[in-house]
Amino acid sequence: MSLLELENASRLQHGVWIAAAALLAVLILAPWWADDSDLRSIAEFAYLVAIAQMWNLLAGYGGLISVGQQVFIGIGGYTLLILSLDAGISPFLCIPVAGVVSALFAVPIAAVVFRLQGPYFAIGTWVVADVFRLALDNVPAIGGGSGKSLTSALMSIPGWQREATTYWIALGLGVGLTIGVYLILRSRLGLAMTAVRDSVPASESLGVRVGRTKLLIYVASALGLGMAGALIYLTKLRVSPDAAFSMDWTVLMIFIVVIGGIGTVEGPIVGTAVFFFLRAMLADFGPWYLVILGSVAVVVMLKARRGIWGWVAGRFNFHVFPTRRRIRVNSLRSGFAEMPPSPRYLTE
Amino acid sequence: MSLFAVVDPVMQGLLLGGMYALFAIGLSLSFGIMRMVNIAHGDIIVLAAYVTLVVVETLAVNPFVAMIVVVPSLAAFGYVLQRVLLNPVLGDDILPPLLVTFGLSVIIQNLLLAVFSADPMGIHADAVQTASIGLGGGLAVGVLPLIIFASAVAVVAGLELLFAFTGLGRAFRATSDNQTVAQLMGIDNRHLYAVATALALAISAIAGSFLALRTTFVPTLGPSKLLVAFEAIIVGGMGSLWGTLAGAMLLGVAQSIGFRYNSGSGILAGHFVFLAILLVRPQGLFARARRS
Numbered sequence: 066m067s068l069l070e071l072e073n074a075s076r077l078q079h080g081v082w083i084a085a086a087a088l089l090a091v092l093i094l095a096p097w098w099a100d101d102s103d104l105r106s107i108a109e110f111a112y113l114v115a116i117a118q119m120w121n122l123l124a125g126y127g128g129l130i131s132v133g134q135q136v137f138i139g140i141g142g143y144t145l146l147i148l149s150l151d152a153g154i155s156p157f158l159c160i161p162v163a164g165v166v167s168a169l170f171a172v173p174i175a176a177v178v179f180r181l182q183g184p185y186f187a188i189g190t191w192v193v194a195d196v197f198r199l200a201l202d203n204v205p206a207i208g209g210g211s212g213k214s215l216t217s218a219l220m221s222i223p224g225w226q227r228e229a230t231t232y233w234i235a236l237g238l239g240v241g242l243t244i245g246v247y248l249i250l251r252s253r254l255g256l257a258m259t260a261v262r263d264s265v266p267a268s269e270s271l272g273v274r275v276g277r278t279k280l281l282i283y284v285a286s287a288l289g290l291g292m293a294g295a296l297i298y299l300t301k302l303r304v305s306p307d308a309a310f311s312m313d314w315t316v317l318m319i320f321i322v323v324i325g326g327i328g329t330v331e332g333p334i335v336g337t338a339v340f341f342f343l344r345a346m347l348a349d350f351g352p353w354y355l356v357i358l359g360s361v362a363v364v365v366m367l368k369a370r371r372g373i374w375g376w377v378a379g380r381f382n383f384h385v386f387p388t389r390r391r392i393r394v395n396s397l398r399s400g401f402a403e404m405p406p407s408p409r410y411l412t413e
Numbered sequence: 414m415s416l417f418a419v420v421d422p423v424m425q426g427l428l429l430g431g432m433y434a435l436f437a438i439g440l441s442l443s444f445g446i447m448r449m450v451n452i453a454h455g456d457i458i459v460l461a462a463y464v465t466l467v468v469v470e471t472l473a474v475n476p477f478v479a480m481i482v483v484v485p486s487l488a489a490f491g492y493v494l495q496r497v498l499l500n501p502v503l504g505d506d507i508l509p510p511l512l513v514t515f516g517l518s519v520i521i522q523n524l525l526l527a528v529f530s531a532d533p534m535g536i537h538a539d540a541v542q543t544a545s546i547g548l549g550g551g552l553a554v555g556v557l558p559l560i561i562f563a564s565a566v567a568v569v570a571g572l573e574l575l576f577a578f579t580g581l582g583r584a585f586r587a588t589s590d591n592q593t594v595a596q597l598m599g600i601d602n603r604h605l606y607a608v609a610t611a612l613a614l615a616i617s618a619i620a621g622s623f624l625a626l627r628t629t630f631v632p633t634l635g636p637s638k639l640l641v642a643f644e645a646i647i648v649g650g651m652g653s654l655w656g657t658l659a660g661a662m663l664l665g666v667a668q669s670i671g672f673r674y675n676s677g678s679g680i681l682a683g684h685f686v687f688l689a690i691l692l693v694r695p696q697g698l699f700a701r702a703r704r705s
Contacts, residue, residue, distance in 0.1 A: 180691050183507045187511055188452070199678070203681075320519075352527040355519055359516045366509050367501055
């Protein structure tokens, strides 16, 4: 055993990974054992995790706090609408295409909103989302303000096949984007990104290309949100500007991430679970449910800024997705025991 | 195209700018003094509109009289809000204050929905709302928009005087320049920030009362007020209150002309002016030179 050692995964971590893989296998088979309403709930859980991961990537790791990320959900939804209804492309194929379209839109949007700093960036992104909403209100060809139904694009697909495929894509996005964020964080880009978040001058002086890093993260987040947006509207079957570009999407992303634990890969999953629980408990209370959810988020921000998972990880030093490589310093005695004996010219 | 078709929307737009300036000043103050952006700013304006409605109906008073109650109430709310919720999260990290005010925005909106429902409400009490002054040639200006515009000018002038000539104004400027040094000179930041937010909310209360007089309102109106306030600040240039007024007027004109052209694209025209300014002159039209 040497003095310094890279920490390996613990036995508990292995256990969690195996349990997660087993759970995933059960979930993949869900179309054969679950009824329609369960399938829809799991799909919703998965796409909420997906969009929360995308906001977490941007804000929690990239330090880019946007309250206008609904713009990419909307772009995804409208890409699905236009391509499946007017171009006759398979709605399932539209989902990856929507991600690409959304990422392409992210580049010019970034050119505008990146001119704003800090908190003003946040509101600038919101203006952009409002521009899209208002502009699509004025395009009657795709339904104008009242939007358009997708039903006719889906009629040719048999019911079970449609439900199951939609479900698998949702599950794939939830799991895939979570793993995607984890892989980005373990990469050079992830390291550069968190450096930029923590200090722009320091990271710049170490050779991180700040502008490029921010842009890459923004585009990556748009890619994920565009796919999620197309999937979401595949389940909702109707796209309208007010719903697709609604602030509510970003409200969900932010509350889920803040409550679950900002800046952790596990946080969005925990936050989505808390969200589902609160929503089920408060279903009969109308607007009060958002009042309570908002209050929980504010209290978390005031009292436990790192959220539920941040607290767990700090308290028990446990990570399902360890994004930092930790070096363990072994006790001096065992460390010295392994060291070669001092050369003679030193001891003599 | 007749002269009327050009002059009328421009004139109405300039006056509308007075309303937008009142929306923007509170937001500009809290950023200028504390480097904090209050995402709930628009919702607080809408809250003030509802408070005005309640005061007018329960006390059966003229809306202008109601402001004597509404403005101090919101100022007190602002003071407490800053001390209890916002001071603890202010710091180098911009994320916590943004997220707390974001949560507050959702809370206020949904509280208003729970209490007042989503039905549009308005105050129909005063002759001022419909009165107008004819200028000949078919042109007329409403008395209420004129009063609102005059109030905006008065608020900006009053704040400039406050900053230039009072101890409080000096303390605000000192804190804005360098918070740490100001603290070393004996300024109690927590109190000063709370006073700044009280002031910002007092002005937002005036804006909210005028909003209630001018149009009907719904609980979800807040974000659109925040956006127009934000755009006025950026267009006018940060750090200049007169610039904010000018930016607000430019947005008002853009919206008014856009609205005349196509009733669905008024607000969109305002957004385009904002985006154009951001691309061409990101420091805003009347930015005050700032060392940073």
